[in-house]
Amino acid sequence: MATFKMSHSSDRRTLIQEKRKLMEDKRMSMGMKSFCASFIGSQFRPSDEPRYSFSTMTKRHRSDKQLVDVNYEETDEEVYEPIYQTVFADDRDPVHEPTFSKHRIPLQIRCLERYHNSKREYAQQFKREIKLLIDNQSTAENAWQFVRTMAYTSLWPPLHTRKELKMFEKDFCKLSPTEQHRFNKIMSTNFC
Structure with missing residues (x-):
């Protein structure tokens, strides 16, 4: 071998x-x-020679001769065998697979999930009802007036959440930088 x-x-x-x-x-x-x-x-x-280029490095140094023991005999290594052998039987090991039948989701998480689901369902129901109200208007003029009344530009807070109104105030009613500069200048001027 x-x-x-x-x-x-x-x-x-x-x-x-x-x-x-x-x-x-x-x-x-x-x-x-x-x-x-x-x-x-x-x-x-x-080189075309099939030998190593570092073959000179395999030779011993001259001063190594004094360290070589002439009577040295190499002995066979002893193989250690433990007294007690462990028997490995994988079939005897119990299988610990996770089971979630006894796991309880905390009440806070369940309530939060229910709240989000209810909020989403309420928003979908609200959109559905508004769409049906628009479709049930007698004329096109009544429909567009109803849409305009229900739009974000209306001052009818019960139709919108506080978060939506804050977003509207922050983003939609924003002045351009030149208008804001002019507004600040007018407000800082004392006309008395």
Whole structure:
């Protein structure tokens, strides 16, 4: 098995070296510099030797000889086996799936949801009734007068919520910047 891995890795290494050489030849044929030209020189060519370029680094230093123990014997590693073995039986584990049958939604949340639903239904009912009232007018003139009366421009507050009236006051009745400047100037002038 170990020889198969070593031969496989050496085959892979030679394939990679061949690919690098082909890429280098392609770069040189297209007039580009070598990818190693920046730090080695433009005349660099990958070596054709199938050995490592760092083979000199695998040798030991001369001063290491004094540290080598001649009588050293490598012993086999002891495999630790625990006394008590854990038996894994996944079938015995209880299944804890969440159940929401006992879960109670807080009253505050339920009331808030009911309030929003009622508010939406009330608004839809209000729009439906206004539409029916417009459709049931006898003439077109009565219909447009009714629409004008029910519009946002009317001063009939019971038809609108306080929030809608605030939006109307804030956005619709706004003066342009020049008008606002003129209004401020008139208000600040003392005519007495």
